[in-house]
Amino acid sequence: MRAVLLSAVTLTAAVVVAPVPANAATLPPAPYDALILDGGAGGSLLQGTLAFDRNNAAIAGRSWENDRFYVTFNNPDHVWQAILQPPAGTTWVAGTSYVVQKDQNNPAYATALVEGDGRGCDQRVPGSLLVKEVVRDAANQVSGFAASFSLPCDAQPDALTGELRWRSTVGYAGANADVTGLTFGPQALGEPGTSRTVTYTAAGSEPTRFGTPTLGGASPAAFAVTGGTCANKTLTYGQTCTVTVTPSPMRLGEQSAQLLLPDNAVGGRKVVPLTVDGVDPRILTLSTSALTFGRQDIGRTGAPRTLTVTSSGIHAVTFGTASIAGQWPDAFSISADDCSGRTLAPGHSCTVDVVPNPHSVGDRTALLQLPNNSVTDPATVSLSVNAVVGATGTYHPRTPTRILDTRSGTGAPAAKVGPDGTITLQVTGTNQIPATGVGAVVLNVTVTEPTVDSFVTVYPSDVPRPNTSSLNVVRGWTGANSVTVAVGGDGRIKLYNLAGQTHLIADIVGFYAKNNDILDYGYRNGGQLLPVQPQRLFDSRSDWGAKLASDHYLRLPVSYGTAIDPHIRALAVNITATEPDGPGFLTAWDGVIGTGLPDASTLNYTRGANVPNMAIVPTAPCERCGASEGLPTIGVYTMTTTHVIVDIVGIFDDGTLPGGLLFSPITPTRVADSRIGQGTPTAIPSGGTATIATPPALLANGTKALALNVTAVAPTAQTYLTVWPNGIARPGVSNLNPYLGQIIPNAAITRIGAQNSFNVFNFTGTTHLVVDAVGTYYDNPATLRVGATALRGGVREPVSGLTLVRHGAIGS
Structure with missing residues (x-):
């Protein structure tokens, strides 16, 4: 493209400046100063038409040797100029048609540059200039000129046509359009859109004769001439006529055409570009193109995300039934939907809520589909979740x-x-x-x-x-x-x-x-709890017939079979020191001795006492254990010689075994106090059992087991207490071993059984009972057994169906 800098032109002679008269509709008298311009179809130099004369522009010109001259046309909206020079060694001759092209290497070509508004272009193909009048002054320089022209722009031969008059008495025809193009914007597909009108004004000294307006260009069928007064009309200077165009797009997206109005000007027609954006009259606007849920646990339903759908067209939209399709449709669910089956008026909205509920690990994607009667059918939104x-x-x-x-x-x-x-x-x-x-x-x-x-x-x-x-x-x-x-x-x-x-x-x-x-x-x-039938894992009194010696430890392997053992990470056990020879402590740990014992204790005892304590003890594979090699193992160390009893109530796995339970902590809550008749009406008699119902508030999340703190208060005799699920036989284990008059607590984990309850047995004497809940255990939806459903406590088998194989303790 060629830039034009009018400020570089200095007018030194033969300048004419004409002010705009009060009555601009009156043709300025001869000699004429005028420039009529018609942009060619698709040209980049000028879209539409322009007309300059002394009514609307300041006009100035200058000539010098070799018949070279220029004329400028300047008004508040436009600045254009014409620069002309005959072929080398010649002068302008009226009645002669010249080949014009900007080519300094070809002296046979005339120069005719008509450019403006900051735009110019190369002339890579020839154009034409028909000289109609040449006026010379006493010095034989050009002082008046009339010509019609058809000039190229780049490779387009007829990019600009028109008439040039400078102090000329030769008449001319021409007209101006009030727009350079019509842009209709979004219009409904296949329906008549909003019409617009082009007004043409005759701008020549001679009458302008119009033919019948037509449509051309790439997509003429997307428009229609629906009215106007220009067809076969003859106008004189200042008179007007109109052409009305109505868009009717035939497809989605932008479509273009040209309004063509034949006339008697040099170009033979007026060209007005037309554009329209075809849109569905039933338009859906989606609040998002993607619902992304981030990281989500498998087996759990995540928080919903909402898609808002708005009818933003001119017609109502009717929806079918929303659904989820794609690669992983079962990883998502529609949790709420007020769009399906609805007819949505323009300007109204509806919503669809989607939740993630993946069942396998990995990045999961799908599509939310919303069928409708628009062209965009179905409307789709991508869904994604990182299932972990x-x-x-x-x-x-x-x-x-x-x-x-x-x-x-x-x-x-x-x-x-x-x-x-x-x-x-x-x-x-x-x-x-x-x-x-x-x-x-x-x-x-x-x-x-x-x-x-x-x-x-x-x-x-x-x-x-x-x-x-x-x-x-x-x-x-x-x-x-x-x-x-x-x-x-x-x-x-x-x-x-x-x-x-x-x-x-x-x-x-x-x-x-x-x-x-x-x-x-x-x-x-991380591990899940698998409650097991409470069972005595080890008792040195019967298994060894001897105490664990002071400053010694035992290792205790367990086995629930080859399918279970590799997944065990900890044991929930009740450990009891009985008949110790003096004061001391027990420490339970994973039995690994390479780094020494941990600086911690599990229970403290005095001489001759029975002291239990519940513990969750990490396991490690047993090393140098003979037939028990590799089995999950815990270790128990004693400071002082004592008998040791270990009862198992549950195992914690690596999060993969079916039927496991997850933990939800709560603020410690009292669920039973026999002293005031809460949970159980009276103290537990000798050989008696208190059945304690789980408070409804603790069952809200599908509780299957409880983490408890169980306290025996003022027993009338030395006794022991056993906690176990209601509905199964009492196991041969103990949770507490209180003395006469003692107040002693111990933690316990118990599955809840029939009627969402658990039992507490008292061996002898009577004792008051206090039970506090510190947390609940519930089904892990990711590891529910095939075909199982997460139900309330007491509906399913209350303990895991795992069989313990006792391997005996290994002393050291």
Whole structure:
């Protein structure tokens, strides 16, 4: 393209400037100064028409030697100029037709450049110039000129046609259109759209004669001439006529054509470009083209995402039934839909909600389809979800680690906790516990050196202290209890002491995941609980006939068969020290001794005592174990010679076994207190069983098992208590071994059975019973057995159908 810089032209002579007269509809008298321009079809130099004369423009010209001259036409809207020069060595001769082309290497060509409004172009093909009058002054320089022209632009030969008059008495015909083109914008497919009108004004000194308007170009069928007054009309200067065009697009998308109006000007017709964007009259606007759900646990239904569909055309849209198709349609569901079967008026909207519920791991995609009677049928939205083995509710065993010891200042100041005193303990982001994504921690909490009888309550940091207890303390006693406690929003827990002063110790043995955040820390393959028929795993009194010697340990392999054993990561056990020769402690761990025993304890005992404690103990494959080689194993160490009893109540796997349960922590909640008739009406008599119903509030998420703190209060004789699911035979195990008058707690995990209840058996004497719930276990939808449905507790078999093969303890 060739740029034109009019500011570089300096007018030094033969300048004529004509002001616009008051009556612009009157033809300026001869001699004429005028420029009539008609843009050719598809030309880039000019779209439409232009007409300059002394009524609408300032006109100036100058000539110099060799018959070269130029004329400029300037008004507030346009600036154009004409530069002309005859072939080399010649002069302009009226009545002569010249071949014009911008080619300095060919002296046979005349120069005729007509350019303006900042646009110019090369002339790669010839054009023509018909000279009608040449006027010369006394110096024989051109002082007046008349010509008609058809000029090329780039390779288009007829890009610009028209008439040039400079101080000429030769008449001319011409007309101007009030638009350079008609753009109709979006118009309904196959229907008459909004009409527009072109007004033509005669601008020549001679009458302008029009023929019948027609349509040409690429898509003339997309338009129609639907009215006007120009057909076969003759106009004189200043008179007008009109042509009305109505769009009617034949297909979607942009369509173009030209309004062609024949006339008696040089180009033979006026060309007005036409464009229209064909759109469906039934238009759907979707709020999004994709619903992306991010990471989602398999077997769980995620949060819904909403697609809003708006009828934005001129006609109502009628919908069929929304559906999901594509590669993984079963990974998504429509959870709400007020679009299907509906006719949606223009401007109205409806919505479809989709939820992810993937059943296999990986990136899953599908399409939401919404059939309708528009051209865009069906409307589709892509769906995507990253399906993962979820972490929520899974258990992650840790090597027992001391995180609190007020004797040494670990986790809290080195001082006893006073009366009505509270310790706030950070448990996340330290000691191999993730900073986020932790729902609850499993601790072994020990009291030592209490100055008075008291109790200790462990609870989340961000809730009021509940009316429950985690340990009951007797003056001078050293004892422990397994405590599962929800973590506050700040990653902390609180430990409260009612009375006197006492040291507190806490060892962390594992945590339950709150959500998938822990995956970002590399914690995967979290465990599910598989409750088993409570069963005695080991009793040194009957299995060995001897005590476990002081400063020795035993390793205890278990087996539930080759399909189960490789997946076991921890055991839920009740460990009892009985008849110890003196004071001391037991430590339960995974039995691996290469790095030494963990600096933690599971229970503390005194000489001759029976002391149980529930523990979730990580396992490791047994090494150098003979026939038990490779089996999942725990170890139990004793400081002092004592008998050891181990009862198993559940296993924690790697998250893959069918029928597993996930954990949901709760603020400790009292579910039974026989002292006030809550949950069970009276103290449990000798040989009696209390059947305790699970409160309805704890069944809301399909609870199958409970994490409990069970306390025997003031038994009238030394006894033992057994906790087990209602509806099955009482197992030969014990959970508590209280002495006469003692108040002693122990954690327990029990499946709930018939009538959503569990049993507590008292061997002898009578005892009051207090039971607090600290969490619930529910079906893992990702590992439900084939054909199973997540039902309320007590409907399915209340314990896992796993058979334990006892392998005997290995002493060391």
